[in-house]
Amino acid sequence: MMTDQNVIAWSSINATAIGGLEVAMIPIAYGVSDTCRLLGIGRTTFYRLAKEGTIKxxxxxxxxxxxxxxxxxxLSSLPPGPGGAQ
Structure with missing residues (x-):
């Protein structure tokens, strides 16, 4: 579960701009720990991928x-896995 400490910034749509509907807050940036958790990788792998330029x-x-x-x-630029769409 992400906490306010771990998620750097949030983006939201003004509820009045879309007819008063409630809109979920969406994180616009993640810290290293959250990025690692989301990708299922360790910090060493994270920093290696960042150094290679794979993770910006x-x-x-x-x-x-x-x-x-x-x-x-x-993630969208990665090649499809076995059984993935071409």
Missing amino acids: TRKLGARTVVLAKDLEMM
Whole structure:
């Protein structure tokens, strides 16, 4: 479960802009620990992938973060696995 400490920033749609519907908050950036948990990898693998440029990181002060859109783009660029769509 993500906490406010672990998720760097949140993006939301103004409820009044979409007819008063309740909209879930969506994280726009993840810290290293959350990124590792989401991908099922360890910190060593995370930093290796970041050094290779596979995972695009940003610095927020002393913190290393990964934008959700960059994480999604990275995952979308991976080749399909066995039985995956071409």
